[in-house]
Amino acid sequence: MQQYFEGRTSEKYTEIKSNTKIENKIIANERPDKNWKSEHYIVNNTTFAKMGFREAKFSSDDFKFNVFIDCYFKKAYFDNVNFSGSIFINCNFDEVTIVNCVFDYCKFDNCIIAYKYLKESISERPNIRWELCKNLSLECLKIGDESNYRKYFFEEKKASEKYYWKKFWHKGNEPYYKKYNWVDQFSGLFNFLLSKLNKTLWGYGEKLSRLFLNVVIVQVFFVVSYMCSIKSLQGEVKMSFPTAIYISLCNFFTVTCDYNSTKLSYKILSVTEGGLGIILTGFFVAALFRYINRRG
Numbered sequence: 001m002q003q004y005f006e007g008r009t010s011e012k013y014t015e016i017k018s019n020t021k022i023e024n025k026i027i028a029n030e031r032p033d034k035n036w037k038s039e040h041y042i043v044n045n046t047t048f049a050k051m052g053f054r055e056a057k058f059s060s061d062d063f064k065f066n067v068f069i070d071c072y073f074k075k076a077y078f079d080n081v082n083f084s085g086s087i088f089i090n091c092n093f094d095e096v097t098i099v100n101c102v103f104d105y106c107k108f109d110n111c112i113i114a115y116k117y118l119k120e121s122i123s124e125r126p127n128i129r130w131e132l133c134k135n136l137s138l139e140c141l142k143i144g145d146e147s148n149y150r151k152y153f154f155e156e157k158k159a160s161e162k163y164y165w166k167k168f169w170h171k172g173n174e175p176y177y178k179k180y181n182w183v184d185q186f187s188g189l190f191n192f193l194l195s196k197l198n199k200t201l202w203g204y205g206e207k208l209s210r211l212f213l214n215v216v217i218v219q220v221f222f223v224v225s226y227m228c229s230i231k232s233l234q235g236e237v238k239m240s241f242p243t244a245i246y247i248s249l250c251n252f253f254t255v256t257c258d259y260n261s262t263k264l265s266y267k268i269l270s271v272t273e274g275g276l277g278i279i280l281t282g283f284f285v286a287a288l289f290r291y292i293n294r295r296g
Helices: 114-120 125-142 146-168 175-179 182-205 210-231 241-252 263-293
Strands: 021-023 025-028 038-039 043-046 047-049 057-059 067-069 078-079 087-089 097-099 107-109
Touching: 025 107, 097 114, 107 125, 114 146, 125 146, 146 182, 182 210, 210 241, 210 263, 241 263
Parallel strands: 021 043, 025 047, 038 057, 047 067, 057 078, 067 087, 078 097, 087 107
Antiparallel strands: none
16 A cells, blocks of 8 residues: 555645645545535545545545545535546445546445445446446445445446447447457457346346246246147156146256156257256356355
């Protein structure tokens, strides 16, 4: 963390004036709290360390490329503040109010801003939104905040899908995406479809209910298929609804079945269902591992 202090000189917060640019300073160990009422402050490439900003008010400030270490922002109010490229380490953002602020390219370490406070100020640009939400979702995991983790995680996935799609299919007036050639476009389409499949199968590993629903759909499909395509089994056993369910369950979980048939349709159905069963069971084990690992 020494790199955030080297080459910078100490400064008191009272020396900061509106519309006067300050750079390469260290502002540390002060508690302005509610006495902080900044407006049009321009503070860049500066380190704020162990600062108390409880109930402070920030308005129309330029705070780009700063580092905030152990800063206390509880109940602080931020209106039209640009934090682009800033780093927040071990900060507290409980009950903050954030209005029309910019957090592009920001990094959070061992701290988060609750999704409900930050959501309106997250960039709509997919690549920036993706990176910020990914960073915050991982930090939520580190501190054990599952509720905000899931919110940021799903926003991360939405943003990544939007990015992949724009990488594949974008308008000519979007210069950021012009750098991609046809190979990049193909990879964008592939990743987009893969992510959508991931969402459909098991909700990116976060929705077991969706996985169970897919298992039920597979079971129903194959039960109906057995009923419609196979009238009788070996040993002159007539196909019935309970028998079809039993056969489907055996094939899905790849266990020995007491009933069999020499018909090609039966062999195709049983092999296909067995393959799907292995795949969906693998997804279930992976989802269970994710669930347990987060609580480890």
